Amino acid sequence: MVKKLIAVDKLPAFWSHLAGQGKLFLPVKAGLTVLFKEWTEGDEVTLDAPTSAVSPKDIFFPREETYMRYQCRGQTTELSAGEELGPVTAFGVHPCDLKAIEMLDRVYINQDPPDELYQSRREKTTVVALGCTAPDPFCFCGVMGVDPLSAPGADVMAHLDLQRGNLILEAQTPKGVMLLKGAGSLLAEPNGKTFTPAPVKTADFGMKLEGLSESLKERFDDPVWDKLFRSCLGCGVCTYVCPTCYCFDVEDYGHEMAGERFRCWDSCMYGHFTQMAGGHNPRPSRKERVRQRFLHKLQYYPETYGELACVGCGRCLRSCPVNLDIVQAIKALGGEQDVQR
């Protein structure tokens, strides 16, 4: 497959080129945090940073997406589809985040029928994954089985050679080859020298995951749930920054003459998530909601798809205002290595 190289200081020209081909999303510095956003001239792109504050899942599963629009004119009603999708490049996606997107693929694409909107965005997007160079103390992808230096599902795998100041790009799919070839002389041939990315060490927090999912089948009423939720504030931070959360709600916006039907992110941490029309709520308190979220990640998803719905990106550890995160949950549920007491 095609392998190319670009000097880090030439990257802005590469960004302009890619942005000319369609929408370009990449990690951009915003104050002390990094956000995945659509590139505009002058953005401070940061490739040698920890994962973005919010996961890049919204490139494929936007926070809000229109199903259709309606407009009444006299006796007729006109219906039109939502946004016309064009080509997209998602640049600098960390291996953990791509693994998470592949988990969403199972939910949205490997179904009959598949989710057309998601599938279409996925097909129109070229993913350039980036080997991790700067994990932060929240990262624990290793223990979740993610290699921070490789993303087999990416169209292009990129590595930062910080020492020589180069970004090395290797195509892994025909789409990736097109992206590299399309950049023409912006990209140089690799100079023969091989580059071995530096090993990346991430925390494991003393977790032990073997047998955890199976053990949870019988533990819906475990007393752990009576305690774990107590510090939860009931906000939706964890679900919205999480790369493997994929719930949405469908709503209408507008009035009788014109409007739209759209879907938007929803969160199982909210009371109205399970609020029934008659007033009944099967998950009446934070206890049931916290249990739902963690069981979904640790039992329900693995039951259906064979692996934990967590990639160790560390965002819930970083963002929860009260430090109630999946590592704490796993350990409280017994997923802990034997420690000498």
Added chain:
Amino acid sequence: MAERYLEELTKIHDAVKQDLLGGRINLLLGWEKGHYWWQSRPLFAENEQDLERLTWDSFCAVNLSRYLLEELKDYQKIGVLVKGCDSRSFNRLLQDNMVARQRVVLYGLPCPGMLDYELLTATAEAELESIAEQNGIVVLRSAAGEKTVEREQLLLYKCRDCRYPDPVVYDQLLLAPRGEKEAPERYKSVTKLEEMPADERYTYWEKELSRCLRCYACRQACPYCSCRECFVEQDKPRWQGRAYQGSENFLFHLVRAYHGAGRCIDCGECQRACPVNIPLQELNRKLIKDINELYGQFEAGLNADLEPPLLTYKPDDPAAFSEK
């Protein structure tokens, strides 16, 4: 842990242990360590064993008063560790009739201001191994070596312009008071925003609020957001649309801020909780500044017997909005 904190923790531990074992309280709301030394998370202690995890250090930022709303449903009498801002949060809840004073024992902890981990690592410019604190100085230890920085420069944003480090309401003050502070920079960024032309100011907020995920962490962490049902969730009529459009983000943050006018104690928990760093304190401080200018100096949460200006009526209240 700094020596001073160890000494203080012993004092705190002794006091609450006596009360918890003696039955004066059935539950203590405090802090325990999280995964790392720079994380202190809420602790719900019911017995001596739980209390062993109690901690007190420069990372106890989480406001515990708010947990009373839920915990008072299950416990008759609850002890809460309160810093200055947490005590004013308690007054806020008390004024809103959300808690019963006689069912709460407040242990006052005069607060040195809490440190910001993001700022610590950004300042250390390397992965931080530990810190040491002494006399207003923080030594940052990392693989890159040691770096000495003034403590004031490493505070959480919410702590930087704190005027009341000492609890204003308590049953027992466990540590030595620190005294009121001046906060000359408190309205600096608000003043800057006020000086902007309206269009520029709109663009500023449009950009800041465009990051909002509507995770409602700001609301959930906030002591003035104690409504049993928020307007956001009301659906007859539906005030807040679910769309992530700029206008919906504006609606949420502006309505929330106005609900807090004269009630916001400026604890900054909203901004600390925000995962995308929206400068929410600027919105709240603008309203605090306006209230001060219109109705005279008023600091919410300072005295639970003083009604917030917008909840009272005086014949000479300014009414510029109704005068043509």
